[in-house]
Amino acid sequence: MHFVDAKGILTGSGGxxxxxxxxxxxxxxxxxxxRSRCYQFSHPFEDIEVKRNAPELLEKALRSKKxxxxxxxxxxxxxxxxxxxxxRLTRKCLEIIHKYGFGAAVQTKSDRILQDIDLLDxxxxxxxxxxxxxxxxxDDDLCRILEPGVCNTKRRxxxxxxxxxxxxxxxxxxxxxxxxxxxxxxxxxxxLDECIRTGVKGIIDFGMGLTLREGSREYxxxxxxxxxxxxxxxxxxxxxxxxxxxxxxxxxxxxxxxRTCRANGILSSPEECFRFISDxxxxxxxxxxxxx
Numbered sequence: 001m002h003f004v005d006a007k008g009i010l011t012g013s014g015g016x017x018x019x020x021x022x023x024x025x026x027x028x029x030x031x032x033x034x035r036s037r038c039y040q041f042s043h044p045f046e047d048i049e050v051k052r053n054a055p056e057l058l059e060k061a062l063r064s065k066k067x068x069x070x071x072x073x074x075x076x077x078x079x080x081x082x083x084x085x086x087x088r089l090t091r092k093c094l095e096i097i098h099k100y101g102f103g104a105a106v107q108t109k110s111d112r113i114l115q116d117i118d119l120l121d122x123x124x125x126x127x128x129x130x131x132x133x134x135x136x137x138x139d140d141d142l143c144r145i146l147e148p149g150v151c152n153t154k155r156r157x158x159x160x161x162x163x164x165x166x167x168x169x170x171x172x173x174x175x176x177x178x179x180x181x182x183x184x185x186x187x188x189x190x191x192l193d194e195c196i197r198t199g200v201k202g203i204i205d206f207g208m209g210l211t212l213r214e215g216s217r218e219y220x221x222x223x224x225x226x227x228x229x230x231x232x233x234x235x236x237x238x239x240x241x242x243x244x245x246x247x248x249x250x251x252x253x254x255x256x257x258x259r260t261c262r263a264n265g266i267l268s269s270p271e272e273c274f275r276f277i278s279d280x281x282x283x284x285x286x287x288x289x290x291x292x
Contacts, residue, residue: 001048001083009057010071016278018072019058021089024048025077027109028149030223031176034076037215048083055092062100068127070280071097074107078150084112094119103128103280107173111151111159121166130201130277131163134173137182138190145227146182153191160198169201171273174257176210179238180231183208183247185256192260202267202276208253209246217241 009019024045025034035045043049051057062071073079079090094116097104104123106113113120113131123129133156137143143152163170172195177183195203212220224232239245247253261268267276 001050002043003050003052005053006051006057008061009051009054010061016072016274017069018075019054019093020076021051021054021073021079021093022048022077022081022083023051026081026083026149027078027147029109029147030227031146031178031210031216031220033211033213033216035216035219036213038213039076039215048077048081050083050087050089052089054089055096058093059096059100062096062102065100065102068100068102068280068282070103070105070128070130070278072105072107072277074132078108078110079106080108080110080112082112091116091119094123098123098126101127103130105130105132105277107132107134109134109147109150109156111155114159114162117162117166117168120163120168124166124168128169128280130169130171131159132171132173132204132277133160134175135191135194136174136176136178138187138194139182142182145223146178157194157198160194160200164199169276170198171202171204171267171277172200173204175204175206177205177208177247177250177253178210179245179247180234181228183249183253185249185253188253188256189260192257195266196260196264200266202273203257203261204270204273205254205257205268206270207244207246208250208257209244211243212245213243 010017012018024047026046084090094104098119120129135153135156136146138153140152140154160170174191221232258268267273
């Protein structure tokens with residue numbers, strides 16, 4: 001890792017404001033889009049850049065904001081990588097979010113988030129907190145190949161259950177669905193069953209497939225050569241250098257997904273899920289002069 005003093009911490013506007021405390025990741029997910037060159041990493045991806053002044057920058061930014069909103073983290077780099085055990089920058093930022101009455105939307109694959117469940121609970125009670133968890137495969141052996149540096153799916157499901165006990169709403173990302181690897185009805189229905197059982201609010205899917213661009217494509221294909229010999233050639237033959245790689249089973253899987261979500265009252269379109277994640281209701285309405 002290496003430390004930097006960042007000039008700013010928040011990006012976006014309106015209901016889509018986010019922060020990345022860390023840049024880079026040690027989870028080693030073979031399909032990671034954040035490795036794409038468009039994100040302009042100037043350092044090796046595993047040499048994680050730490051914005052050591054993130055809490056100070058966040059406090060300064062939130063102190064000056066006139067309207068409360070949801071603050072998201074985890075879109076590019078997971079906020080609960082192993083370094084968080086030592087540095088606790090994510091927790092410090094969550095404490096500041098709570099201090100100023102903002103909401104939090106946290107996206108992760110790690111059970112380290114349970115270390116902060118007390119704080120997430122407090123944020124949810126005073127404003128709103130949404131925990132987003134990625135579930136790609138129900139098979140633990142396959143999970144160790146696809147996401148080698150992070151806890152397995154069963155453990156992430158336990159995290160969802162713990163959030164449910166606290167009344168903290170959750171959203172699951174079932175992306176990516178990797179062609180010829182985890183794109184089976186058996187895998188999808190097993191994950192959906194757990195989403196129903198743990199009471200998730202919404203599930204995000206982007207077309208039952210995978211996206212690859214320069215940087216992430218090379219890393220993914222190297223992993224295919226190591227773990228699934230011959231599969232890279234099958235990909236190249238079918239998809240070439242396409243950005244979007246839908247599963248051959250996409251239509252069937254999508255139908256199962258939508259039918260299941262509809263039957264169980266689960267938000268199922270990205271637009272619905274993002275609207276829910278970004279909406280921070282005014283729990284304490286302004287008093288009018290007639291109330292004084």
